Amino acid sequence: MSASHSLELRGVRKAFGSTEVICGVDLQLREGERCALIGPNGAGKSSLFNLVSGRYTADGGSILLHGEDITRLAPQQINRMGLARSFQISSLFPRLSAFENVRCAVLWKLGYRYAFWRRIGRLHDAADRAAAVLDKVGLRSRAHLPAGELSYADQRALEVAVTIAADASVILLDEPTAGMNRAEAEAMVALIREVTAGKTLLMVEHDMEVVFDLADRIAVMDNGRVIACDDAHSIRANPDVQRLYLNRSSHAA
Numbered sequence: 551m552s553a554s555h556s557l558e559l560r561g562v563r564k565a566f567g568s569t570e571v572i573c574g575v576d577l578q579l580r581e582g583e584r585c586a587l588i589g590p591n592g593a594g595k596s597s598l599f600n601l602v603s604g605r606y607t608a609d610g611g612s613i614l615l616h617g618e619d620i621t622r623l624a625p626q627q628i629n630r631m632g633l634a635r636s637f638q639i640s641s642l643f644p645r646l647s648a649f650e651n652v653r654c655a656v657l658w659k660l661g662y663r664y665a666f667w668r669r670i671g672r673l674h675d676a677a678d679r680a681a682a683v684l685d686k687v688g689l690r691s692r693a694h695l696p697a698g699e700l701s702y703a704d705q706r707a708l709e710v711a712v713t714i715a716a717d718a719s720v721i722l723l724d725e726p727t728a729g730m731n732r733a734e735a736e737a738m739v740a741l742i743r744e745v746t747a748g749k750t751l752l753m754v755e756h757d758m759e760v761v762f763d764l765a766d767r768i769a770v771m772d773n774g775r776v777i778a779c780d781d782a783h784s785i786r787a788n789p790d791v792q793r794l795y796l797n798r799s800s801h802a803a
């Protein structure tokens with residue numbers, strides 16, 4: 551793998567029982583690029599996220615993070631190597647404040663197991679980092695509120711904050727604008743653009759306006775395969791992609 555690839559999938563396969571749901575996926579993400587993963591329901595987008603983040607183990611092929619093989623590593627090992635993933639279903643602690651949610655994520659990355667005399671310093675570091683991240687996502691004034699009391703859009707922003715808290719270099723976002731109105735989605739796009747600057751982003755997204763706005767490249771999945779991966783112009787013009795979307799219902803993206 552060239553050193554400029556942050557993430558590389560080589561012939562990745564996954565089956566559940568006798569059904570292969572990921573059928574030999576190759577995908578390469580360059581450092582600093584934003585890639586959207588699209589495709590119809592059941593195409594395999596979430597399964598691919600689960601494989602990359604270590605929740606599922608691949609049956610074949612390999613996954614490399616900055617050139618290192620992570621195919622068989624546990625999620626927390628992959629996380630500590632610099633890959634962070636958000637979840638579509640909220641993984642926030644609703645009774646903890648926004649600040650505490652982010653601080654937990656920072657401490658988790660630091661690996662909260664070290665000598666006592668180092669803890670105090672680390673706690674201060676974690677608090678500073680959490681405050682800075684909340685500032686970045688525009689939640690400074692709501693940092694003290696329980697996560698469960700934030701508006702829906704703010705909870706999604708907090709999810710992004712938790713995901714970027716540990717300063718991962720590769721970020722996976724799962725439908726970051728799902729359930730948002732246009733204005734909220736636009737604000738989220740601006741936020742993602744800012745907080746992922748210089749990082750590598752892989753994002754599952756159904757909203758094509760968001761996809762075309764944010765992504766440098768778009769990977770299209772169908773039936774467990776990546777059938778195209780290219781810039782927006784080429785994806786729009788791709789006959790296989792056109793066929794895929796014309797043949798589906800309106801919720802095809």
Ligand SMILES: Nc1ncnc2c1ncn2[C@@H]1O[C@H](COP(=O)(O)OP(=O)(O)OP(=O)(O)O)[C@@H](O)[C@H]1O
Nearest residue numbers: 566567571589590591592593594595596597598771
């Ligand atoms: N844990 C599992 N056990 C069995 N089958 C699974 C499991 N996870 C996913 N699948 C199957 O794998 C296929 C791909 O599902 P996946 O959720 O990855 O698709 P998706 O593209 O994310 O769809 P959506 O857009 O609806 O979220 C589907 O046929 C699904 O039923």
